[in-house]
Amino acid sequence: MEGERRASQARSSGLPAGGADGESPGGSAPFPGSSGSSALLQAEVLDLDEDEDDLEVFSKDASLMDMNSFSPMMPTSPLSMINQIKFEDEPDLKDLFITVDEPESHVTTIETFITYRIITKTSRGEFDSSEFEVRRRYQDFLWLKGKLEEAHPTLIIPPLPEKFIVKGMVERFNDDFIETRRKALHKFLNRIADHPTLTFNEDFKIFLTAQAWELSSHKKQGPGLLSRMGQTVRAVASSMRGVKNRPEEFMEMNNFIELFSQKINLIDKISQRIYKEEREYFDEMKEYGPIHILWSASEEDLVDTLKDVAGCIDRCCKATEKRMSGLSEALLPVVHEYVLYSEMLMGVMKRRDQIQAELDSKVEALTYKKTDTDLLPEEIGKLEDKVECANNALKADWERWKQNMQNDIKLAFTDMAEENIHYYEQCLATWESFLTSQTNLHLEETSEDKP
Amino acid sequence: MEQAPRDPERQLQPAPLEPLGCPDAGLGAAIGKEAAGAGEEDSGVDTMTHNNFWLKKIEISVSEAEKRTGRNAMNMQETYTAYLIETRSVEHTDGQSVLTDSLWRRYSEFELLRNYLLVYYPHIVVPPLPEKRAEFVWHKLSADNMDPDFVERRRIGLENFLLRIASHPILCRDKIFYLFLTQEGNWKETVNETGFQLKADSRLKALNATFRVKNPDKRFTDLKHYSDELQSVISHLLRVRARVADRLYGVYKVHGNYGRVFSEWSAIEKEMGDGLQSAGHHMDVYASSIDDILEDEEHYADQLKEYLFYAEALRAVCRKHELMQYDLEMAAQDLASKKQQCEELATGTVRTFSLKGMTTKLFGQETPEQREARIKVLEEQINEGEQQLKSKNLEGREFVKNAWADIERFKEQKNRDLKEALISYAVMQISMCKKGIQVWTNAKECFSKM
Numbered sequence: 001m002e003g004e005r006r007a008s009q010a011r012s013s014g015l016p017a018g019g020a021d022g023e024s025p026g027g028s029a030p031f032p033g034s035s036g037s038s039a040l041l042q043a044e045v046l047d048l049d050e051d052e053d054d055l056e057v058f059s060k061d062a063s064l065m066d067m068n069s070f071s072p073m074m075p076t077s078p079l080s081m082i083n084q085i086k087f088e089d090e091p092d093l094k095d096l097f098i099t100v101d102e103p104e105s106h107v108t109t110i111e112t113f114i115t116y117r118i119i120t121k122t123s124r125g126e127f128d129s130s131e132f133e134v135r136r137r138y139q140d141f142l143w144l145k146g147k148l149e150e151a152h153p154t155l156i157i158p159p160l161p162e163k164f165i166v167k168g169m170v171e172r173f174n175d176d177f178i179e180t181r182r183k184a185l186h187k188f189l190n191r192i193a194d195h196p197t198l199t200f201n202e203d204f205k206i207f208l209t210a211q212a213w214e215l216s217s218h219k220k221q222g223p224g225l226l227s228r229m230g231q232t233v234r235a236v237a238s239s240m241r242g243v244k245n246r247p248e249e250f251m252e253m254n255n256f257i258e259l260f261s262q263k264i265n266l267i268d269k270i271s272q273r274i275y276k277e278e279r280e281y282f283d284e285m286k287e288y289g290p291i292h293i294l295w296s297a298s299e300e301d302l303v304d305t306l307k308d309v310a311g312c313i314d315r316c317c318k319a320t321e322k323r324m325s326g327l328s329e330a331l332l333p334v335v336h337e338y339v340l341y342s343e344m345l346m347g348v349m350k351r352r353d354q355i356q357a358e359l360d361s362k363v364e365a366l367t368y369k370k371t372d373t374d375l376l377p378e379e380i381g382k383l384e385d386k387v388e389c390a391n392n393a394l395k396a397d398w399e400r401w402k403q404n405m406q407n408d409i410k411l412a413f414t415d416m417a418e419e420n421i422h423y424y425e426q427c428l429a430t431w432e433s434f435l436t437s438q439t440n441l442h443l444e445e446t447s448e449d450k451p
Numbered sequence: 452m453e454q455a456p457r458d459p460e461r462q463l464q465p466a467p468l469e470p471l472g473c474p475d476a477g478l479g480a481a482i483g484k485e486a487a488g489a490g491e492e493d494s495g496v497d498t499m500t501h502n503n504f505w506l507k508k509i510e511i512s513v514s515e516a517e518k519r520t521g522r523n524a525m526n527m528q529e530t531y532t533a534y535l536i537e538t539r540s541v542e543h544t545d546g547q548s549v550l551t552d553s554l555w556r557r558y559s560e561f562e563l564l565r566n567y568l569l570v571y572y573p574h575i576v577v578p579p580l581p582e583k584r585a586e587f588v589w590h591k592l593s594a595d596n597m598d599p600d601f602v603e604r605r606r607i608g609l610e611n612f613l614l615r616i617a618s619h620p621i622l623c624r625d626k627i628f629y630l631f632l633t634q635e636g637n638w639k640e641t642v643n644e645t646g647f648q649l650k651a652d653s654r655l656k657a658l659n660a661t662f663r664v665k666n667p668d669k670r671f672t673d674l675k676h677y678s679d680e681l682q683s684v685i686s687h688l689l690r691v692r693a694r695v696a697d698r699l700y701g702v703y704k705v706h707g708n709y710g711r712v713f714s715e716w717s718a719i720e721k722e723m724g725d726g727l728q729s730a731g732h733h734m735d736v737y738a739s740s741i742d743d744i745l746e747d748e749e750h751y752a753d754q755l756k757e758y759l760f761y762a763e764a765l766r767a768v769c770r771k772h773e774l775m776q777y778d779l780e781m782a783a784q785d786l787a788s789k790k791q792q793c794e795e796l797a798t799g800t801v802r803t804f805s806l807k808g809m810t811t812k813l814f815g816q817e818t819p820e821q822r823e824a825r826i827k828v829l830e831e832q833i834n835e836g837e838q839q840l841k842s843k844n845l846e847g848r849e850f851v852k853n854a855w856a857d858i859e860r861f862k863e864q865k866n867r868d869l870k871e872a873l874i875s876y877a878v879m880q881i882s883m884c885k886k887g888i889q890v891w892t893n894a895k896e897c898f899s900k901m
Contacts, residue, residue, distance in 0.1 A: 259715075435874065
């Protein structure tokens with residue numbers, strides 16, 4: 001069940017990019033490393049809507065996105081990227097392709113962990129090469145996320161899959177868990193790649209390209225764990241103050257986030273429950289068809305009818321299985337990602353509030369002349385800029401996020417509806433052909449009776 | 452007034468076969484309700500041949516069910532359901548039907564009727580009653596006998612029972628059956644007066660026979676095996692069907708939750724709001740559609756259940772055969788032993804053990820006169836025994852002939868009915884699929900407009 005076990009050096013968690021032997025572990029599905037694959041995967045996951053109208057909407061929105069002054073304009077959203085893949089006359093707009101595949105298990109004396117292979121293909125000048133292959137573990141992803149949040153506190157950073165899933169998980173590394181996580185990690189990196197600002201983040205580049213030891217040493221350079229913890233404590237305290245003076249539009253945003261979070265969590269639960277019910281239905285159906293075969297053994301005159309009924313039931317059973325897998329491929333991951341997004345959004349709001357709180361506390365200090373006030377006006381000026389940038393960044397990213405959310409949700413549910421339609425159509429065809437064969441038989445029999 | 456789904460075939464028809472055993476009861480000239488006096492003084496089996504009765508076709512329906520309270524045998528308050536049975540005669544010429552009789556019966560009276568028929572027509576596969584208590588229930592369905600859906604399905608089952616009897620060439624002519632349909636008061640007393648309970652074979656005797664019979668008819672042995680298999684496979688099928696229904700219910704109903712959440716979510720969404728709201732409505736429709744779907748499936752389950760219970764009726768005929776065969780074998784054995792005894796007495800050799808022989812040895816030889824007397828008694832008994840054996844043999848052969856005829860009739864009926872049931876199941880599935888396609892197509896449209 002687990003991937004190939006290799007003893008590796010105690011420190012390093014990754015394999016050198018060039019020398020990866022990459023024997024795929026038994027259980028998982030390896031991804032081909034071709035350049036089209038990341039696009040294809042994106043296509044599969046988001047399940048394209050071929051309506052041409054959607055194209056125009058996206059490109060309009062792209063131009064509307066008013067980016068901050070410190071980030072160059074890159075009119076890409078995940079969906080416009082997909083549309084570009086479909087219409088080959090514009091291949092240049094996407095220049096960074098990332099795939100995450102080949103989970104492998106590593107055993108050391110201290111721990112066991114999984115690494116994922118990350119293949120990057122790019123035509124960007126700032127990259128030293130056009131192709132990179134590295135191995136990263138979950139911790140590395142966590143690090144990257146932390147760095148992005150640090151660098152862009154009020155941008156909506158894509159969510160990472162959870163560290164652990166408590167319920168029902170006996171072993172950390174069972175196949176389904178690994179596969180779900182792999183897909184989510186793939187999504188995570190691609191969302192960053194599609195983000196107009198984040199895609200140019202230096203840590204992101206290092207994450208995609210650095211050798212294992214390079215990454216380790218780079219990680220050590222940042223502010224240490226303790227200082228980060230200290231920041232967190234301060235952050236919590238000051239964000240409370242930030243809430244009081246929150247501008248109206250951010251109040252609205254916050255309300256939306258709270259309600260959205262509630263609803264998406266419910267939808268996540270409902271969707272998981274539907275999957276579970278469908279699975280249990282499938283399990284019972286598997287037994288149902290064979291009983292008719294058993295019965296046919298004792299009924300000479302009904303053998304054919306009973307066998308045909310058994311066949312129909314079995315076909316419907318297979319159709320149910322397909323419906324289930326459609327649900328777990330398309331709907332469940334999308335809904336779950338937005339559950340994580342909603343948590344992320346609340347974090348973003350807090351950070352925004354915190355930045356504002358910094359400003360507010362300095363303003364307060366000036367007003368009440370609590371401390372030495374000489375340097376304050378200059379500090380306040382800087383902080384005012386900081387607040388304005390933060391707010392603008394969030395506003396713009398918020399619009400972009402909302403648009404993506406609507407599209408993703410719409411696609412996911414449309415796909416679910418499509419799966420159900422297909423399921424019922426298959427079952428209908430099965431039973432209708434049974435009925436026709438019975439009526440034909442009957443006609444044959446009655447015509448035989450006639451002399 | 453509802454007709455049973457399979458009505459047209461089930462109207463009373465003139466009987467093609469002769470009634471079993473007893474001499475013809477005499478053609479009564481009575482018409483319609485005046486059947487009471489028609490010649491029923493015969494060897495104990497109440498049959499009725501009724502000239503004018505057969506000129507008109509009869510329609511029977513169990514049209515209503517009513518909850519009632521009353522006092523039972525122990526003078527305690529009880530609640531039960533009563534069923535209205537209506538009989539109509541149809542004029543041959545213009546097809547109009549006229550209500551001729553209508554009365555109320557409860558389940559226990561149906562049971563009484565059936566038990567009577569079992570005793571007096573042991574060679575017939577007697578139609579079964581619908582179940583007394585709900586079994587093979589999937590958990591959302593009530594197992595309560597007072598549940599309106601259960602009562603409704605039972606009403607249909609009871610009507611089916613009566614129609615089956617009415618369309619049976621032999622059973623339909625039974626007087627007690629006729630009175631069941633026409634004589635409300637006093638019917639129970641009338642049935643009990645036939646003394647049928649006394650005539651019933653004891654279960655113990657029947658069980659005994661099963662194990663001890665030496666030469667059973669192979670056809671009946673095979674039939675018994677068949678009925679066991681039928682019972683076992685249909686039970687299994689019904690159990691799994693109930694579990695599948697349960698799961699299906701779960702799948703549909705959970706989708707209903709989407710409706711509520713979508714509706715709440717739509718309140719905060721400007722662009723997606725309408726799409727979400729209307730999609731949610733379709734999810735509600737989807738979730739509630741399962742109730743009717745599964746109710747229809749219950750009717751299918753009832754059709755299968757009837758044949759589950761028919762298996763028991765088949766076994767009853769087999770048991771009767773075994774009993775008769777056992778009786779026959781015992782009689783033959785008894786006769787053989789008496790003959791031997793007689794022979795020994797005549798020739799003086801003692802080979803068989805007899806009490807008389809022993810006492811003779813112990814207490815002294817008997818006189819030639821005594822011996823002659825004994826031989827004479829034995830010879831009479833032997834004569835009687837031979838007569839009895841002859842008539843038992845005849846009875847046995849008659850039984851086998853008639854039973855087998857009815858079994859053939861039953862087999863054809865079963866094949867027809869089961870095939871029809873399976874086809875109706877397919878029809879139900881098709882309808883469910885069509886509904887599903889419609890709802891999801893609507894939902895998809897709403898989603899794509901979001």
